[in-house]
Amino acid sequence: MSAAPDGPDGFGDDGFRDDGFRDDGFGDDGFGARLVRTTDALGTLCVGIDPHPSLLAEWGLTDDVDGLARFCDGCLAAFAGAVAVVKPQSAFFERHGSAGVAVLERLLAGFAGSPTLTLLDVKRGDIGSTMDGYADAYLGVGAPLGADAVTLSPYLGFGSLAPALGAAREAGRGVFVLARTSNPEGGPVQLADWAGRSVAQGIVDGAAAANAAAGAADGPLGDVGVVIGATHDHGLDLSALRGAVLAPGLGAQGAGPADVADRFAGLSGLVLPTASRSVLRAGPEPAALRGAAESLRDELAAARAAAG
């Protein structure tokens, strides 16, 4: 099952893996280890692939499945091999029905042939055998919508996500659980108190415990990350996480590279700052899109280096 690369860096001259698709498990190479290796090579920027109707229009595309597919072709040409992670937003595919979901399947398969990792933003969360169903869809070995990682929503409790965490680990994939989002409406849930700590801190602590139980203390990074908005102070203790933080809000939503470096200074793990519109509005030309992503990626690296 191991997808050991051929060349010195594992990638051919075209930026695609020498060994073709990774689609069926990654042997002992967990998501955390793959994320560290990929961000070491390509920086920490995560580019959101958000085919919003207004962006389709800006790119001169129709708001239908054909426009969606062309949008995705542009993103694949621009971002594969240029950034460490892309984050397709499932809502913008689902709004085109099953035909839109088929475009998402092709997009995921396309990036699976490149060094760039996919983090599918689906925010799924359920219990028991239903959670198993979502794990089968997105996280299991051979999952039809398999991504390198997905986002999960924990309203039913961090513990309810266990089937997904197990399936992800087995397949070498990862998860990012919502903890503290940047929208103003999130407080009455995420900042509520349970046994002396906030709900959001409880999610972070659950992720830390899952990473510790999987032996992340001895490895480079656990497979369970969290989502924390980059646009305001989060007030969370991230010192025990040993996982990645997905930090949406770079660019159009208001946070700059220096803000990100400041806000996650105490983290044990790594931050994936995420930008969508601020990069995507450089399209539709793949070269311009790629240039916008590379500029932001390099700004982030400089801010990170300046912060020590």
Added chain:
Amino acid sequence: MSAAPDGPDGFGDDGFRDDGFRDDGFGDDGFGARLVRTTDALGTLCVGIDPHPSLLAEWGLTDDVDGLARFCDGCLAAFAGAVAVVKPQSAFFERHGSAGVAVLERLLAGFAGSPTLTLLDVKRGDIGSTMDGYADAYLGVGAPLGADAVTLSPYLGFGSLAPALGAAREAGRGVFVLARTSNPEGGPVQLADWAGRSVAQGIVDGAAAANAAAGAADGPLGDVGVVIGATHDHGLDLSALRGAVLAPGLGAQGAGPADVADRFAGLSGLVLPTASRSVLRAGPEPAALRGAAESLRDELAAARAAAG
């Protein structure tokens, strides 16, 4: 846009609407009003359509898209016109990828030609334009996966769901927001305290306020419901809701019809007790499935009458 029925009860002899499909808005006829009318005629039972792999096997079907489609054919033949509401579980369609989602589209269209309402269990929840995307997919006028109602998950705050509530109201559809689920892991989120009340009570109060703002006090029932597990005491004040409660957990999960009547005695609105496996295991013969659903439906009506 009004889908005014022809006959005295709006349905032909075959149990299907005289006016064919409802797929593009319902004029001034909101979801709450339609739900009251439908449950008055067909009882309050909601049957979960959960094509779990073990159920596919029990029905002698293959665990693939073909088996899924046959399972759905059986459910449509059995439940259309027999129960007020069916609740397809999206996870069990998504696990077959986009081809599975296409089966879900056909299932929803099939029930749209019958008096039975569809409540699609997708538990979506996001913010801003992404929430708009989910509303486009499931709730807007002409939505490709349009159901009479969907479930939503409020980890990002009740207020973050506003775009979906607005889209639903405009299209004559409804939503059911997760409040207090029956799984043991839910407490550390749903029972956490915010400003002196639990997160779950805050969701119920948000739904009540949305129904009041939409004028539900003067009408039969608002379009915003909540999800509260039927298997344990919920401890919530439901007196101001003026909406429906989806109450999973009937049958296989442990609650009986009398429990349901007791637990929701103080509600202003109506309860939709939901059973899945306890009905579905009577399959695959549609007549047997329909008989199981009708028996449970009638038991619920008797328990409701006994409780006054």
